[in-house]
Amino acid sequence: MNSLRILVVEDDYFAATRLTQEITAAGDVVVGPFADVHEAISRVGTVQAAILDVRVRDETSFDVADSLFRSDVPFVFLTGYGPKVIPPRFQGQRVYAKPSHADPILHDLHQQHRQNVPQDSESMETIVLDMIHRSCAVMPDRASADRLVEAALLRAIADTREGRIPDDIRPYMMALLDEEYRLRGRTYLH
Incomplete structure (x- = not known):
């Protein structure tokens, strides 16, 4: 669910x-x-x-x-x-x-x-909400969680402009979020 x-x-x-x-x-x-x-x-x-x-x-x-x-x-x-x-x-x-x-x-x-809501588990809205949920689980407060998701979304937008978005977007977006957390998670705490 x-x-x-x-x-x-x-x-x-x-x-x-x-x-x-x-x-x-x-x-x-x-x-x-x-x-x-x-x-x-x-x-x-x-x-x-x-x-x-x-x-x-x-x-x-x-x-x-x-x-x-x-x-x-x-x-x-x-x-x-x-x-x-x-x-x-x-x-x-x-x-x-x-x-x-x-x-x-x-x-x-x-x-x-x-x-x-039509049940489309791959809708961008559902994916972004799942990213927010995952981010809230790993970051200490809502503001830092939002900054983490925003950074991952900005990376996805940049990749879209360069034509680097795969067909299966959910795993790609979640991987971007995880990578952003691993590489720069601390920078979103302030």
């Missing part, structure tokens, strides 16, 4: 920390967690799924949900208030009671994602 970039909107520090740890342990990448709906909305274009606490500080996450819905990004709600607080426009969305373990939520999000 490919990893997903999952937006987490949760304002309770302990719940957000637990959810983040469980998502990461399952092999997915957490974007956030965010305790501000406006900041979360700005990240909708960078994720493949989302977990939204319904009540976030003095607001609701329904604006984030609207943005996700328009972008065809699967999401679920978390709430301690029960499903009756969900507006009618989201009646088809899954609602999980707080606190919930991440496993059933992640299973649900992966299933929704598979239904929304």
Whole structure:
């Protein structure tokens, strides 16, 4: 199962920390967690799924949900208030009671994602997301992981211009990432 970039909107520090740890342990990448709906909305274009606490500080996450819905990004709600607080426009969305373990939520999000996206394991999007996931596993923080992936992608772009890209792109891209980490991984730490 490919990893997903999952937006987490949760304002309770302990719940957000637990959810983040469980998502990461399952092999997915957490974007956030965010305790501000406006900041979360700005990240909708960078994720493949989302977990939204319904009540976030003095607001609701329904604006984030609207943005996700328009972008065809699967999401679920978390709430301690029960499903009756969900507006009618989201009646088809899954609602999980707080606190919930991440496993059933992640299973649900992966299933929704598979239904929304054609299953092309060789799509460039899937390959780059796998590169990000691998990079997050070897680098100490997200910023250095992103710099490592960016460097590997820049090398691939340069190779493309010179006509040196093989037909089987996944192993090639992963090898570029591994080589970049081995040769220059430390330089991306700062």
